[in-house]
Amino acid sequence: MEELIQQYVDHAKNGFYSVHLSEISSKGNQAFTTSDIHNDKGVLLAPKGVNIDQGVRQQLIKHKLLKPLDNHIGLEHQADTQSLISEYRLLLDKYPDLRRMNEALNYGPEFEKLLQLERLHPLLTQKLTVLEAQMHTEFEKSIFAAWLSTMIAREMGLSMDQRRDTLVAALIHDIGLLHLDPEIVCSNRKLSAEEWRSVRAHVIIGKIIADSVPCIYPEVSRAVIEHHEDCFGAGYPFALNEEQLGIPGKILNMTDSIHSIRVKSFRNSQRTLGDIKPYLQLNPTTNGYEVYRATMSIIKKSGLQPVRLKAEDCPQDYAKNLGKQIDILGEAKQALDDIHENLLELSDRIDQHDAKQLSALAAVTHRIRSTLHESGLLSNEIAAWLHKESELSGVDQQIMGEFNEIELLIKELTWQIRNTVRMFHSYSDSKATRDTMMLEHIETSIQSIQEIFDRLS
Incomplete structure (x- = not known):
């Protein structure tokens, strides 16, 4: 396990992250160095106080860095609690069934309070800012996951500490994608085996980044690396079984699946989360029965019903x-x-x-x-x-x-x-x-x- 993680340490230090930084700079949110950046041989690559433009990017991407790039970076505008709350409210506006569920379970005030209480480390808000600008679909999924996963955690009766771990892990679970080749990550074509292995590495890179954050909760980085595992041992990166998985990781796998169904599978239809029950019933133990039971309970309490064809639709x-x-x-x-x-x-x-x-x-x-x-x-x-x-x-x-x-x-x-x-x-x-x-x-x-x-x- 540790050997596999070590293979991606250099990716976590930079990889393609400098590409995204130079691009958001060109869009108006200037990324700049807050300290000197050296390669692993000690050679200065970029001094403190320079903007991350295409020239600096080319210099950085050619070298292995001594320290993670994000430790040397500042952004002119960076996400904060209020901006995350605003994005969450936009999500509810975009999907009325989410708003209805939120209101039925009276969860809105509690979720916003969770966001306000959890002061994310600046390194994490930096990542979320870049994710929003460069991979907005993934950022929106992170907001969705934070909302639904903490609702499931509450329904399961988890402690406030466990809900906090679930919240932070949900927000950052896909930040590893920022360090991979965007031409692969954002591609709609069929990926080769090598490219697919590259994409799957985002969970490992995400864990490395999370572990680098001072005072990060251990269950957060664990959930990040486990969010594509399942209880049957058919997930990645380690094909773990139910007994080896933590609860936040199981919940994140569930919310990612629900997001994919709601946003992708139901995209060109009138279906809502009220139509999700058959999907859940086919997979009651994939993420552990306790996660399934809590999710089904939420759907039931929401009052959402399946969208039915009208009798005149032949x-x-x-x-x-x-x-x-x-x-x-x-x-x-x-x-x-x-x-x-x-x-x-x-x-x-x-x-x-x-x-x-x-x-x-x-x-x-x-x-x-x-x-x-x-x-x-x-x-x-x-x-x-x-x-x-x-x-x-x-x-x-x-x-x-x-x-x-x-x-x-x-x-x-x-x-x-x-x-x-x-x-x-x-x-x-x-x-x-x-x-x-x-x-x-x-x-x-x-x-x-x-x-x-x-x-x-």
């Missing part, structure tokens, strides 16, 4: 389309069965490190197969019911609500399978094993899943 076609999607999901499940068996066989034939990665993939495929079975989507009863409803001339609102829930289940399971395919490609591209025959067999199954899902489009 329910017969809706039922037929759902039936076709379930048939396609069934075909994908058969290919997934083959992949799972091959993963188990392959993990017995390679070294321990690679076996751990493949075992994690096998754990994911096993969970998806079990979830498919437990959901009942592939049962003959569901197929017969959908066929019957597709033949009827009228469908009531209750049936439309059930259609809606089935659609959400299909979308979540489809995403999980696609994500597993991406995880396998990342492993396969890394050429971690020489068992080419087995990998080719798995690759064939993966290809069949992709062809199957092309029909879903």
Whole structure:
């Protein structure tokens, strides 16, 4: 674990951070040096009092630094408690369902008080300022995570110290992205295995930065590095299991998932957090059952309801389309069965490190197969019911609500399978094993899943 962390110490000192500093300077928020900056050989690279422009950036990015760059930097304008509260209020304006949840649970005053009580270290507010300017989507996600994760922490009955740890970790959990190549981090194309490993390193870099902050709470940096782990041992960077994970990290993983669903999956629809229940019900133990139970309780107390199609939106076609999607999901499940068996066989034939990665993939495929079975989507009863409803001339609102829930289940399971395919490609591209025959067999199954899902489009 420590060996892996040491690999990214230089990234945490600078990496591509100077690129972002020079760019925000060009946008009007001047970044400048507050002390002399030396490389690891003691050579002066930039004296105190100079602005971080493109020339200084080029000088800094070519060298390993003696000390972290952020220790030498000041910003003309820097985030503070009031600016974070303002961004939180803008978030509620942007997503009315968040505001409704906030009001139903009477959480607004408490959250703002939490922000006011927690005086963030200037190094952290510097990072948040740069994150807001350069990666606003990630900054908005951090505000969302801070709000929802502390609400979950309250619902779980956690102490004020634990809520404080959760708040700080949520705000800074993605600051490591600022030290990675922005052309990779901000890319919409498919990433190579090497590029994907680079992006995943943001949790390690984030922990290194958090650990460098004087008097940082230990659980904060722990949550930062754990926020992409899960209880099945299929996360990163260390594939930890439930007993090895802290509560704040589990909560952050949950809030990141909910943010992705609400902001990305629901982007072009009228769906709200009231539609999130089926997603949660498919993954009740991914982040620990206590986190799941608290999150479900919040959704219930919010009073938010699923968005249902109106009866005039052609329910017969809706039922037929759902039936076709379930048939396609069934075909994908058969290919997934083959992949799972091959993963188990392959993990017995390679070294321990690679076996751990493949075992994690096998754990994911096993969970998806079990979830498919437990959901009942592939049962003959569901197929017969959908066929019957597709033949009827009228469908009531209750049936439309059930259609809606089935659609959400299909979308979540489809995403999980696609994500597993991406995880396998990342492993396969890394050429971690020489068992080419087995990998080719798995690759064939993966290809069949992709062809199957092309029909879903």
